[in-house]
Amino acid sequence: MTRWQWLIRLLTRRMWFRAALMCGFGGALALAGALVGHTISYHFAATVGSKSVDSILTMLASSMLAVTTFSLTAMVSAYSGATSTITPRAVQLLIDDSTAQNALATFLGSFLFAIVGIVALSTGLYGDTGRVILFFGTILVILFIVVTLLRWIEHIARFGRVSDTIDRVERAALAAVETIAVPLALDGEPPAVEQSGRTTVPAPTMARVTHMDIALLGRIAEAMDTDIYVLALPGRLVEPGRPMALIDGTVDEAAVEEVQHAFTLAHQRAFDHDPRFGLVVLSEIASRALSPAVNDPGTAIAVIEAGSRVMLRLLDYRPQHITPLPARVHVPPIPLAALLDDWCRPIARDGAAIVEVSVRLQKSLGALARHAPAARQVIADEASDAVDRARAALTSDADRELVERTHRDAFAD
Incomplete structure (x- = not known):
C-alpha cells in the first residue's frame, strides 16, 4: 500500500467523511425535484397526490434529529465504557466501526434532506410537478432509514461490549498479519544490521x-x-x-x-500494519479483567484464545506467501519472542494467582508449539516463565501441581 493509499484510507475512516457524503446526497436529492420536475406531467402529479409531502418532511426532520442525537449518545457511551472498563487503545476500533458510521450518516443525511426540502417548499421552488420528485425521494429515504434502523438496533445491542471489543481487536490483528511483508524470526532475535x-x-x-x-x-x-x-x-x-x-x-x-x-x-500506534499492537491491546484487556477491582478470569481466557488464533496465523505466514519485496530493500523479520512477550507476559503476571488462567495459557502455548516445531524452544521458554510466575503466586499445592502437570503434558515430546 502506497503512502497516498494509506492516507486516503485513513480519511475514509473519519466519522465526518460518511456523514458529509450522506448530507451531500440528501441535499442533492431534495433539490432534484426543482431541476427535473418539468419532466413530470401535471396530470400525473395531481394523480399521485403529493400535497402531503410537507407534513411528511416536517415529521421526518423532527424524528431524525432525535434519532441522530440518540445515536450519538449511544456511541459516546460505548466509547466511554470501553475506555474505562476495557482499554483506551481499543476505542479507535469502535470509532472506525462502519455500521455505526453508516447509521449516523444516514440519520444526519435524512435530517438534512428534510430540512432542505421544507425550505425549498416554502419558497415555491418545486411547483406541483416538482413535488412528485420530492415525494418519491422522501419514500426512498424512509425505506433507507428503516433498513438502517433495523441494522443499527441489532448492532447496538453488542456495540462496545467486552466480547465485541475482543473480536474487533482479534480481527484487526489478523488483518494486520496479511499486510506485513516480512517473516517471523522463530529462533530468537534477528542479527543487528551493520551501520x-x-x-x-x-x-x-x-x-x-x-x-x-x-x-x-x-x-x-x-x-x-x-x-x-x-x-x-x-x-x-x-x-x-x-x-x-x-x-x-x-x-x-x-x-x-x-x-x-x-x-x-x-503519535499513536495503529492496528493496520502492526500485529504486535493487536496482541498488546489483547493483553491489556486481559490485564484489566484480572485486576482485583474487576476479577473476571473468563475474559482473560477469551483473550488467550483470541491471541492464540492470531499467533497461529502469524506462524503460518511463510515467506513464500509474502509479496516479494523490492530487490534492494531489506526489511528485518519480526522476532517471535517479542510477539510472545507482548501477548503472554502481562497475562502470566496478572493471572499467576488464578489457576484457570495459568492452565489455559499453558494449553494454548503447547498447542502453538505443536503447530510450529521450529518455534518450540522460544514458545517453551515463554511457557516456563509463566509456570514460574504461577508457582510463586499460587497458594495451593494442588493448584501448583495442576499448572506444572499441564505444562509437562503440553510440551511432552
Missing part, C-alpha cells in the same frame, strides 16, 4: 511508525543504485537520535529526506 559505511536516516521527531511505503523505498533504491536497510517496522517508536533506516554508502541530505518521506509517523 558502518552506511548513511543513517533519522526520524524527524519522536513518534510511532504507522506505515512504510515499501514500493517508494524500492524506487528510491533503484534511482540511487544502492541498498536500503529498514530498521523501524510499523509500531516502532523512533526518535531523532536513532536511525529508521540505513542507506548503503554515502548520500546527500536530499536522498535522506526522500527515504524519510516513505515513513508515516504518528
Whole structure:
C-alpha cells in the first residue's frame, strides 16, 4: 500500500467523511425535484397526490434529529465504557466501526434532506410537478432509514461490549498479519544490521511508525543504485537520535529526506500494519479483567484464545506467501519472542494467582508449539516463565501441581 493509499484510507475512516457524503446526497436529492420536475406531467402529479409531502418532511426532520442525537449518545457511551472498563487503545476500533458510521450518516443525511426540502417548499421552488420528485425521494429515504434502523438496533445491542471489543481487536490483528511483508524470526532475535559505511536516516521527531511505503523505498533504491536497510517496522517508536533506516554508502541530505518521506509517523500506534499492537491491546484487556477491582478470569481466557488464533496465523505466514519485496530493500523479520512477550507476559503476571488462567495459557502455548516445531524452544521458554510466575503466586499445592502437570503434558515430546 502506497503512502497516498494509506492516507486516503485513513480519511475514509473519519466519522465526518460518511456523514458529509450522506448530507451531500440528501441535499442533492431534495433539490432534484426543482431541476427535473418539468419532466413530470401535471396530470400525473395531481394523480399521485403529493400535497402531503410537507407534513411528511416536517415529521421526518423532527424524528431524525432525535434519532441522530440518540445515536450519538449511544456511541459516546460505548466509547466511554470501553475506555474505562476495557482499554483506551481499543476505542479507535469502535470509532472506525462502519455500521455505526453508516447509521449516523444516514440519520444526519435524512435530517438534512428534510430540512432542505421544507425550505425549498416554502419558497415555491418545486411547483406541483416538482413535488412528485420530492415525494418519491422522501419514500426512498424512509425505506433507507428503516433498513438502517433495523441494522443499527441489532448492532447496538453488542456495540462496545467486552466480547465485541475482543473480536474487533482479534480481527484487526489478523488483518494486520496479511499486510506485513516480512517473516517471523522463530529462533530468537534477528542479527543487528551493520551501520558502518552506511548513511543513517533519522526520524524527524519522536513518534510511532504507522506505515512504510515499501514500493517508494524500492524506487528510491533503484534511482540511487544502492541498498536500503529498514530498521523501524510499523509500531516502532523512533526518535531523532536513532536511525529508521540505513542507506548503503554515502548520500546527500536530499536522498535522506526522500527515504524519510516513505515513513508515516504518528503519535499513536495503529492496528493496520502492526500485529504486535493487536496482541498488546489483547493483553491489556486481559490485564484489566484480572485486576482485583474487576476479577473476571473468563475474559482473560477469551483473550488467550483470541491471541492464540492470531499467533497461529502469524506462524503460518511463510515467506513464500509474502509479496516479494523490492530487490534492494531489506526489511528485518519480526522476532517471535517479542510477539510472545507482548501477548503472554502481562497475562502470566496478572493471572499467576488464578489457576484457570495459568492452565489455559499453558494449553494454548503447547498447542502453538505443536503447530510450529521450529518455534518450540522460544514458545517453551515463554511457557516456563509463566509456570514460574504461577508457582510463586499460587497458594495451593494442588493448584501448583495442576499448572506444572499441564505444562509437562503440553510440551511432552
